[in-house]
Amino acid sequence: MRITQAFTFEAAHRLPNVPETHRCHRMHGHSYRVELQLDGAVDPATGFVVDFFDVESAFAPLLGRLDHHCLNEVEGLENPTAEIIAGWIWDRTKPALPQLSAVRVFETPQSWAEYDGG
Numbered sequence: 001m002r003i004t005q006a007f008t009f010e011a012a013h014r015l016p017n018v019p020e021t022h023r024c025h026r027m028h029g030h031s032y033r034v035e036l037q038l039d040g041a042v043d044p045a046t047g048f049v050v051d052f053f054d055v056e057s058a059f060a061p062l063l064g065r066l067d068h069h070c071l072n073e074v075e076g077l078e079n080p081t082a083e084i085i086a087g088w089i090w091d092r093t094k095p096a097l098p099q100l101s102a103v104r105v106f107e108t109p110q111s112w113a114e115y116d117g118g
């Protein structure tokens, strides 16, 4: 069984490694969407793979570090591409949520990165 929980946050960033002519070299903002996907067996007692409340609790500290922050100032996100943010979230969420199977980070509804640990 697969479950997914979505979160949103607002943040500013710039991409320091693209050419100065690239518009993402300049500071700008996104309304990010993060999806945490978990795979596992349904516990017959609870009917849950994992309680969504537990997913929320595991992600809350990271959300606090991202929401309304400049991502470039967050340790590990000096080059805050969607790909790097997805890996950063994975590394910090997987220990608390072993059933985590994918992290998706959307910069826009049309553009996202997905990391599954591979």
Ligand SMILES: Nc1nc2c(c(=O)[nH]1)N=C([C@H](O)[C@H](O)COP(=O)(O)OP(=O)(O)OP(=O)(O)O)CN2
Binding pocket: 015, 024, 028, 080, 081, 082, 083, 107, 108, 110, 111
């Ligand atoms: N592979 C990636 N490519 C790009 C990333 C990324 O994280 N991974 N990020 C960016 C910039 O963040 C850029 O801000 C995204 O551009 P944006 O204007 O927000 O997106 P769109 O061009 O799709 O939106 P418009 O509606 O056309 O403004 C660039 N590339």
Ligand SMILES: [Zn+2]
Binding pocket: 013, 024, 028, 029, 030, 107
């Ligand atoms: Zn951007």
